Amino acid sequence: MNITVLSLFPPMFDGVFGQSILKKAQDKGAVTLQVVDIRDYADNKHKQVDDYPYGGSAGMVLKPEPMFNAVEAITKGKQPRIILMCPQGERYTQQKAEELAKEEELVFLCGHYEGYDERIREHLVTDEISIGDFVLTGGELGAMTVIDSVVRLLPGVLGQEASHVHDSFSTGLLEHPHYTRPADFRGMKVPDILLSGHHAKIEQWRDEQSLKRTYERRPDLLVDYPLTKEQSAFLQTLQREKLDS
Numbered sequence: 455m456n457i458t459v460l461s462l463f464p465p466m467f468d469g470v471f472g473q474s475i476l477k478k479a480q481d482k483g484a485v486t487l488q489v490v491d492i493r494d495y496a497d498n499k500h501k502q503v504d505d506y507p508y509g510g511s512a513g514m515v516l517k518p519e520p521m522f523n524a525v526e527a528i529t530k531g532k533q534p535r536i537i538l539m540c541p542q543g544e545r546y547t548q549q550k551a552e553e554l555a556k557e558e559e560l561v562f563l564c565g566h567y568e569g570y571d572e573r574i575r576e577h578l579v580t581d582e583i584s585i586g587d588f589v590l591t592g593g594e595l596g597a598m599t600v601i602d603s604v605v606r607l608l609p610g611v612l613g614q615e616a617s618h619v620h621d622s623f624s625t626g627l628l629e630h631p632h633y634t635r636p637a638d639f640r641g642m643k644v645p646d647i648l649l650s651g652h653h654a655k656i657e658q659w660r661d662e663q664s665l666k667r668t669y670e671r672r673p674d675l676l677v678d679y680p681l682t683k684e685q686s687a688f689l690q691t692l693q694r695e696k697l698d699s
């Protein structure tokens with residue numbers, strides 16, 4: 455996969471792209487990550503990329519020319535998804551990460567200041583993504599978040615066993631709890647079942663814990679979740695326990 459980010463602050467990406475899974479994914483050849491300075495595509499003498507809003511109001515607005523110029527130069531002959539980071543966009547989910555991970559080429563546009571000229575949204579982009587109902591200073595942190603979540607899904611990036619298939623949201627539920635050594639830490643003990651070596655029972659415990667955790671923390675995820683007969687029965691037990699408590 456090739457990912458290009460358009461930003462007014464390219465150095466912000468140095469740390470994140472140069473560490474951990476994003477670095478490994480590049481080293482393995484699973485992804486190329488490129489950050490382009492929008493200012494390089496400004497077509498005026500002073501490399502101005504923003505201007506006052508028509509109609510007047512506080513803040514500056516990103517001009518259309520640099521964004522259009524940059525996208526046209528980068529995408530020559532290709533038709534990649536062009537993703538605008540935007541608090542007014544579709545709220546980002548694991549399902550969207552899985553969808554984007556199937557693409558060969560992605561381009562991210564990071565806004566700044568008060569926002570960007572509306573013609574960018576209307577005529578340049580294919581997707582608008584919000585990483586949550588809050589406002590960041592710029593699209594960079596959002597783009598990093600989306601890129602990280604997409605790249606870890608690419609084949610081979612997380613190693614032989616694709617551990618992300620068990621991650622929260624990938625299954626539709628929250629993931630079960632994890633424990634590691636020591637089995638007894640200051641009197642806080644690891645559940646006996648995990649030390650039993652009984653794989654089928656451990657799987658059942660994990661499945662139930664995943665359901666319990668989702669029921670307690672994110673019951674909204676259960677609304678459309680296709681429960682098995684066993685899961686329905688376990689959920690009813692949890693509901694009865696709640697009523698009795």
Ligand SMILES: C[S@@+](CC[C@H](N)C(=O)[O-])C[C@H]1O[C@@H](n2cnc3c(N)ncnc32)[C@H](O)[C@@H]1O
Binds near residue numbers: 542564569583589
């Ligand atoms: C200060 S914000 C502009 C907010 C805009 N005035 C509004 O109210 O919708 C500047 C830029 O940060 C990015 N941004 C802010 N919040 C975001 C969010 N929740 N998700 C994705 N990008 C965000 C966008 O690229 C946005 O253009």
